[in-house]
Amino acid sequence: ARKGRSSCTLREAVVSVSELGLGYESDETLLFRYCSGRCVAHRRNYDVSLEHMKRAGLLGGSRQDKMRHSPCCRPTTYDDDISFLDNKNRYYTIHEVSAREC
Amino acid sequence: ARKGRSSCTLREAVVSVSELGLGYESDETLLFRYCSGRCVAHRRNYDVSLEHMKRAGLLGGSRQDKMRHSPCCRPTTYDDDISFLDNKNRYYTIHEVSAREC
């Protein structure tokens, strides 16, 4: 694989709740796990056929119709909910914010 | 909503086995089902946060690291196997070539 293009794996970073960009203001930090990398290795007959038929223009539909012919590096399961106290001393719980498996 | 950008759904097309591009030569045809469309509506807190942190450059990693901040329009389950007689009168079976659900 080209340099720097490692395969799809779970990565993590310690970020503050505010940095999540969800609109909550809290200095609490959490371990944000996400999926990154390429997953060419997981292709199926479907992917090969779809890519071939797209290139051959066999499937019609406009250029806009997004047809993905390779699996995406995406979470398959998510971490438990995360709860925190915001800077106005109110509790919140966020669901499905951190990945568990890719 | 912009024209033609409908959400991720199952589509189908009748194609010949040869047109699958898997290397088989057979005039038999099959119903090829595939997933296409946008999946903004299926995002999670994970996607919103990942996108925000990518834009804010909070996650480091090189530009190459593919970090998908929105779900892909991909099959979640596949149709049953497909068998056919090729043009040299030999039987073949192909797995996971047509999508069942997106």
Added chain:
Amino acid sequence: VSSSALTASGAHGLRTPVDCVKASDMCNQNPQCSSRYRIMRQCLVGKDRNTMLANKECQVALEVLQESPLYDCRCKRGMKKELQCLQSYWSIHMGLSEGEEFYETSPYEPVTIQHSDVFRLASIISGMDPATAKGNQCLDQGKPCNSCLDAAKACNLNDTCKKQRSHYISTCNKDTTAQAGARAELCNRKRCHKALRLFFDRVQTEYTYRMLFCPCRDTACAERRRQTIVPSCAFEEKVKPNCLELRKTCRSDPLCRSRLADFHTNCQTTPHSITNCPNENYQACLASYVGLIGSDMTLNYVDASYANITISPWCTCRGSGNQEEECEKFLSDFRDNTCLRNSIHAFGYGPDSGPFAKPVAVTPSPRPDAEPVRLSEPSVNQNDIKDDACVFSTCANLKENGPKCNLSNDYFCKDEPKLISME
């Protein structure tokens, strides 16, 4: 079979206490003991306990059980079948005790560790917390610091702590609207308490204690500390019950009763000690405090003051009638508890930071009946006395030395209106 065969006697005939589950199993395996045990339980179930126990059979049952290992069995915090152990303990204890005692003996085996690892760990952790790479400003007096925030951060970086914390918060924080009144109704207090107990049982004390006893230098930090147990659901209620009523409710539940007895055993202010704690054991007191969280007698900081903390259950002594003094005494065991304060202070600033709250000046103040933990009489000879008492060679000298002769803060001499006649 003589009942003494039942005893798991130790070396010199003294019984080594076993846990009450084992003790009741041992008793049940002995026909004589098990029948007596069954009789005694029936004796105690009766509505009017006194008349029930007046009958001969109950008395005999109790006598036999006195000799069985059930008599001084104990339980361990967090042991398997803890609740069953506690139920056995209280069933036998109710038979043997002389009715409602102000302080009940803890069913738990004493926590023997002195200033244990939880203190050293806390001071180590707050010193160089690997997770908060930004270092810990709390050490640097100058920088603004929020050790409770750091504790929450540390918890969020530990999977077990994060998961259990999120579980109790989402359980207790069921409703998110602003009206506190409405919220108090909507949250399921029982479920919230259960989730809190799970959190403190399953997560290591290095995380839970840090969130509960973090030292604060400002109101924001103290308010975060107060919010740790989600008080709007776990602590506050619309109407404050009478504290004696709350005690009765607690004592009708074996777990709460045990944790309350444990608190009284381990946190009762002991004037004659350096730390003000029984056996100088901060750790045991903190463990007892945490043990009460998630029970009917859940405790919490009453406000966000960081200078002097006040801990209290959610109850009032209003409407106590003639039992007001007993109620005030019960409440003051929480609100004016120097052992508890010192323990929390010690956790925050290290066990050797000296007692935070000076022990109360000891005069035979009218401290209502406490379980008198007596040390031997301090042997004081005559000449030590003279610095303490207001000493005059004879009564006549009273006048010459002026009306006030201020000795130590509690002993002073007043002008005696009439000379004491020397009959």
Added chain:
Amino acid sequence: LYFPQSSYSESVYVGQHAGSPVLQLHAMLDTELERPRFFLCWTNMLKPPHYISWFQLDENTGILSMNKTLDWNDFSSLTVKSTSAYQKVLTLMAEVAHMAHNSSSCIGNISVPISVFFINMTAPTCNETSLERICFPEKDINPHIMENRPPGPFRQLRRLTHQDLCPNFTVTYSIESEVPSPFMVDRNTSELVVTSQLDREEKEGYSLELICTVMTESKLYRFFTPLLVNVYDEDDSPPYLNGTDTEEVVIEFNRMKGASFGNLLVYDKDTTPIYPRDQIHNKFVGKLMTNDSWVKERFSVEDSFNEEKAIFGNIRGTIHKYQLILKTNILATEKRSFQLDYLVNDTTFPGSKATVMLHFNVTILPVAVHFSNVTYLFSISRQSAAFAQIGRVCVDNCLKFQGISITYRLAPAEKNASASARSCYTAVGIAPSFLDISAILYVNHTEPLRRAECQKLHFTLVAQEKKTQLQTKTQLVIQINDDLEKQSVENDCPLYCAKHRRRGPCESCGGLGAPTGRCQWRQGNGKGVSKNYSTCSPDLRTCPDGYCDVIESKNISICPQDCTTKPIVGGHERGLLHGISAGFGTCYCADKCFCENDNVVEPMCDD
């Protein structure tokens, strides 16, 4: 008879010799005639502990003394609770009774626990004992005196275990208090005596200062310790009124079961403990003084009380609050006046004036179901979408009604209109509102609005009270405005407004519930998660307003901002039961709802 202390305690040492006194019990009399007799008893749960024989209690003086001399193996033979390695607690029970008796158990009699701390050492000598310990025990509890009781001695100030320790010392006691107090020390017996009957309603406690003077061979020492004597309450104060005993109660719009009226207060200087629940001290009982079964079936009086201090001269007393309560709904047509008397009885007050009579002058006014001469006129746009709310109809005072239910019906005013004319009327529907007794008009079908001949709809609006069938009518006219403009709305608009996340597409599309046929954009300005989030709504008058009303709940998609129960992604706060009460940036809903920053570029599945 009662014990003036809840417990007694003292320490004893190895070598304490037989006959030496340990402590003295006191019992206070209820009447002058009583003669207290003291006995050691044992709680019936155990046969007497073997150490009970080590003590004897003088039947008359209440002095507990040793029956044997304590030795070292007495200590080791004990299997009782030990508070430390060298101290064990002997728990005795003493009882007091009017006459001698031989029953051993304490059942039913007045008893008090005695804790004797057996210390595994010999007693300290005179030199080894601080004078202060000769004077006072280390810990002692506060005594209490019941009010209205005869005076008498209630505590032995001397430490009997130390009285012979220093033979050539003289120890005397006296007391002082800032305010004159009915206490003195009997110089001969060193007993603290209450010198007169006490009245708790006058003073709840006395802060005394005990002074112990020790005369040694050469010096005079004086020690002080505070002592608080609590005065116990008994029900010796009758209930009284402070102001009116009568309340005028007018029942009109609120006729609902459980409604409360009036607020009559009855005062009592005594305390009323709320613990234990079934206590009988100062118990108030009330009785409706009426034989009218109609009244008895529909009315009750509720008593709640509170302990107060300020208004009783900083002495704890009780204020009872009495309210008239409806036990059932009252019919709208009911019209009646009567006086309802309620007898309050302080059941534990011995005197004659234990009762107070309260009077509720009750007037029940009928409620008219009536439209004041109003003809409802509403106008709607031809572009209105289905479920667009037209307006609210309500009989007079309906917003005040409680316990009264009104139904509303629409009927075309013209009886013999043509079929096609009649079909115009299907455009409008009416639905009862949840919260109150009004009804909401809404667009039920949009097809008639698109037809030119449907211009003005004349309805008869019928309102009827469910139980009494009281009915009223009025005219209701709905004017259909705007001509059928060319359909300028984007034709691939989604079915409902909440899906849009930007002003442009929002205002260029219509959606369910939009009265103008166009969605309306609300631009929020809140920072972070705020109640004022941006969103696209069919009708900003009702959505979002934090309440999923009767029309919105017909289809969650009309106003998911108020009604959704589905997951919400992004910073948000859920409403009390459903909906989004606060959100971050812009909130929009498709399958689920999102609350995101406004300035985010349209997300793409990038390759």
